[in-house]
Amino acid sequence: MGMIELSKVTKRFGYVEVVPPLDLTIEDGEFCVFVGPSGCGKSTLLRLIAGLEDVSGGRIVIDGADATAAPPAKRRLAMVFQSYALYPHMTVRKNIAFPLRMAGMPPEEQARRVDAAAKVLNLTPYLDRRPGQLSGGQRQRVAIGRAIVREPEAFLFDEPLSNLDAALRVGMRLEISELHERLRTTMVYVTHDQVEAMTMADKIVVLNAGRIEQVGSPLDLYKAPKNVFVAGFIGSPKMNLVSGEGARRFGAETIGIRPEHVRVSTTEGTWTGTVGVAEHLGSDTFLHVHGTGLAETVTVRVGGEIDLRHGSRVHLTPDPDKIHRFDANGLRLP
Amino acid sequence: MSTQASRAAARLMLSPAVILLLMWMIVPLAMTLWFSTLRYRLLQPGAHPFVGLRNYVFFVTDPAFSTAIVNTLILVGGVLVITVVLGILLALLLDQPMWGQGVVRLLVIAPFFVMPTVSALVWKNMFMSPTSGLFAELSKAVGLVPFDFFGQAPLASVIAIVAWQWLPFATLILLTALQSLDREQLEAAEMDGAPPLKRFWFIILPHLARGVTVVILIQTIFLLSVFAEIRVTTNGGPGVASTNLPFLVYARSLLQFDVGAGAAGGVVAIILANIVAIFLMRAVGKNLDA
Numbered sequence: 001m002g003m004i005e006l007s008k009v010t011k012r013f014g015y016v017e018v019v020p021p022l023d024l025t026i027e028d029g030e031f032c033v034f035v036g037p038s039g040c041g042k043s044t045l046l047r048l049i050a051g052l053e054d055v056s057g058g059r060i061v062i063d064g065a066d067a068t069a070a071p072p073a074k075r076r077l078a079m080v081f082q083s084y085a086l087y088p089h090m091t092v093r094k095n096i097a098f099p100l101r102m103a104g105m106p107p108e109e110q111a112r113r114v115d116a117a118a119k120v121l122n123l124t125p126y127l128d129r130r131p132g133q134l135s136g137g138q139r140q141r142v143a144i145g146r147a148i149v150r151e152p153e154a155f156l157f158d159e160p161l162s163n164l165d166a167a168l169r170v171g172m173r174l175e176i177s178e179l180h181e182r183l184r185t186t187m188v189y190v191t192h193d194q195v196e197a198m199t200m201a202d203k204i205v206v207l208n209a210g211r212i213e214q215v216g217s218p219l220d221l222y223k224a225p226k227n228v229f230v231a232g233f234i235g236s237p238k239m240n241l242v243s244g245e246g247a248r249r250f251g252a253e254t255i256g257i258r259p260e261h262v263r264v265s266t267t268e269g270t271w272t273g274t275v276g277v278a279e280h281l282g283s284d285t286f287l288h289v290h291g292t293g294l295a296e297t298v299t300v301r302v303g304g305e306i307d308l309r310h311g312s313r314v315h316l317t318p319d320p321d322k323i324h325r326f327d328a329n330g331l332r333l334p
Numbered sequence: 335m336s337t338q339a340s341r342a343a344a345r346l347m348l349s350p351a352v353i354l355l356l357m358w359m360i361v362p363l364a365m366t367l368w369f370s371t372l373r374y375r376l377l378q379p380g381a382h383p384f385v386g387l388r389n390y391v392f393f394v395t396d397p398a399f400s401t402a403i404v405n406t407l408i409l410v411g412g413v414l415v416i417t418v419v420l421g422i423l424l425a426l427l428l429d430q431p432m433w434g435q436g437v438v439r440l441l442v443i444a445p446f447f448v449m450p451t452v453s454a455l456v457w458k459n460m461f462m463s464p465t466s467g468l469f470a471e472l473s474k475a476v477g478l479v480p481f482d483f484f485g486q487a488p489l490a491s492v493i494a495i496v497a498w499q500w501l502p503f504a505t506l507i508l509l510t511a512l513q514s515l516d517r518e519q520l521e522a523a524e525m526d527g528a529p530p531l532k533r534f535w536f537i538i539l540p541h542l543a544r545g546v547t548v549v550i551l552i553q554t555i556f557l558l559s560v561f562a563e564i565r566v567t568t569n570g571g572p573g574v575a576s577t578n579l580p581f582l583v584y585a586r587s588l589l590q591f592d593v594g595a596g597a598a599g600g601v602v603a604i605i606l607a608n609i610v611a612i613f614l615m616r617a618v619g620k621n622l623d624a
C-alpha cells in the first residue's frame with residue numbers, strides 16, 4: 001500500500017530539462033519531504049507523481065503497479081494545492097464530498113464520511129459556508145478534508161502552509177504531523193522551508209536544480225551532509241562554511257561548522273573577532289562575528305543570558321569533532 | 335475623508351454634467367410622451383388635437399402588436415441562447431493552446447466590426463438568396479431545391495444573422511471569464527476523479543455564470559432594439575412575420591406617417607424593455623454580486 005517508486009524519471013519543458021533522470025523510493029506510510037530552493041523542480045516532481053504532468057522518460061510505480069501512463073484519477077492519490085484550489089461556488093460540505101460524489105458513492109455514506117472528516121478537522125460549524133467566508137487556516141483544513149475522505153494511497157502536499165501566517169503555520173504543521181501519526185498513510189510533502197522539513201519528515205529529499213543532493217532522515221542530513229549544498233541548506237541558522245586558508249588548515253577545501261558547535265570565550269580561542277549583530281531570542285543568542293581573518297562572517301550560538309553585545313571582542317573555538325570537511329568539488333571528506 | 339463642504343462642492347461641480355445628461359434623456363422622453371397623446375398625422379396638416387390615450391389603444395389593439403411583442407421576445411431569446419451556447423463552446427476551443435492562436439482570435443472577433451446593415455446585406459445577397467446565394471448553390475450541387483430563407487423562415491433567418499453578429503462579443507466575454515479560472519481548481523477536480531464533462535459541469539460552468547450574466551444583460555439591451563437587420567432583409571415581412579416592436583414603431587410613424595401612434599409605440603417599447611430588465615435582474619442579477 002502506498003509505496004511510490006520513481007526510476008529514471010525525467011521531465012523536460014521544451015528543451016529545458018527541469019528534472020534530470022532521477023531515482024527515488026518512497027516507502028509505504030512514510031512522511032517524505034521534498035525540500036530545496038524555489039524553482040528547483042519540487043512542484044514539478046510532485047505533479048509528475050500526481051499525473052498532472054506527463055514524464056518525458058522513466059517509470060513511476062505506485063503500489064507495485066506501473067502508473068507512468070495512468071491518469072491522475074486512477075492513481076488513488078490525493079493532492080493539497082498551495083492555493084488550496086477549493087471550489088468557490090460550493091459549500092464546505094460539497095467541497096469535501098466532491099471526490100466521493102465523483103466516485104458515485106451513496107449519499108448516506110458521503111454524509112457519514114464528510115461528518116467524520118469535519119469532526120477530525122474541527123470544521124463542523126463551517127460545513128454550510130463557502131470557501132470565501134473562511135479564514136486561511138480553515139480553507140487549508142477544508143483542502144485537507146477533501147483529500148482525506150477519499151482514503152487515498154498517499155497524500156501529496158505542495159507547500160500547503162506557505163500562504164499562512166507564522167503562528168498558524170506552526171499550528172498546522174503539528175496538525176498535519178498528527179494526522180500522519182493517526183492515518184499512517186504515505187505523505188509526500190513539498191516545501192522550501194527547511195524547518196518544516198526537519199520537524200515533519202521521516203525522510204528528507206534535498207533537491208537542487210532537479211537533482212537529488214541527498215536523501216536521509218533529518219538527523220542524517222544534520223549530522224552528515226553529503227556536500228556543501230546540503231550543509232548550507234539544512235539547519236537554522238545556517239552552518240558556517242569557511243573556504244580558503246582557514247579551511248586548508250584542516251586539510252579541506254571547505255569546512256563547515258554549525259553555530260551551536262563553536263565555543264565562545266572572552267579570553268582565548270582559534271579565531272578572534274568582533275561581535276557585529278547579536279540576536280537575542282531569550283533561550284538562545286546568535287552572535288554574528290566578523291574580523292576573524294576568515295572571509296566569511298561567523299555565526300555562533302550562545303546561551304540566552306550571555307552579556308555580549310555589538311563591538312565586544314570574542315574568541316571562537318570550533319569543536320574539532322563537529323567540523324565537516326569538503327573537497328574541491330564540494331563533496332564530504334571522510 | 336469627505337467633509338460636508340467638500341461633498342457640497344462635489345455636487346456643485348458635477349451638476350452641469352448631470353443636468354446636461356438629464357436633459358439629454360428627459361427632453362426626448364417628454365416629447366415622446368407628449369406626441370403620444372396627440373393626433374399627429376403627417377399627411378393631415380393643421381392642428382394636432384389632444385386625444386388622450388387613443389393612440390395607445392390604437393397601437394395595442396392592432397393585431398400586428400401582439401405578433402411584434404412575441405417576435406421581439408423570440409428574437410431576443412433565440413439570439414441569447416445561440417450566442418451563449420456557441421460562445422461557451424468557442425471560448426473553450428479558443429482557450430486551448432494551439433498554433434496561430436492570435437490570428438484565430440482576431441478572426442473570431444471580426445464579425446463584431448462589420449456594420450449591421452452591411453452584414454445583413456451580405457447574408458441576404460451572398461448567402462441566403464434563393465437564386466444566387468451560396469446556400470442555394472450548395473443545395474443545387476447536392477440536388478436539393480434551394481431554400482427560400484426569408485420567405486419560409488424570416489424570423490429564424492434574422493435571428494441567425496443577428497446571432498452571427500453578437501457571437502464574437504459573447505465569445506470574447508466568456509473567453510476572458512474562462513481565462514480567469516484558477517487552473518489548480520481544474521487539476522484538483524481531475525485528481526478528485528471528475529472526467530472532462532463533469533469538470534465542465536461542476537467547475538467551469540459555475541465559474542462562467544457571471545460572464546454569462548454580463549452577456550445576457552448587455553445583449554438584451556441591444557437585441558430589444560434590433561432594426562437594421564430586419565429593415566435590410568425582410569422589411570418586417572412576409573406580412574408581419576418578422577416585425578419586432580422597433581420595426582412596428584418605424585412602420586407606424588414613417589411608413590404610415592402617424593407620429594402619434596409611433597410615439598405611443600415607443601413608450602410601449604420603453605415599458606417592455608423595463609419589464610424585461612426587471613425580470614432579468616431578478617433571474618440572473620444575483621450572479622453579479624461578488
Ligand SMILES: Nc1ncnc2c1ncn2[C@@H]1O[C@H](COP(=O)(O)OP(=O)(O)O)[C@@H](O)[C@H]1O
Nearest residue numbers: 013016018036037038039040041042043044045
Ligand atoms: N509548465 C511549465 N513550462 C515551462 N517551464 C516550467 C513549467 N512548470 C515549471 N517550469 C520550470 O521548471 C522549474 C521548476 O519549477 P517548479 O517545479 O515549480 O519549482 P519549485 O516548485 O521547486 O519552486 C522552474 O524553472 C520553472 O520555470
Ligand SMILES: [Mg+2]
Nearest residue numbers: 042043044159
Ligand atoms: Mg512550487
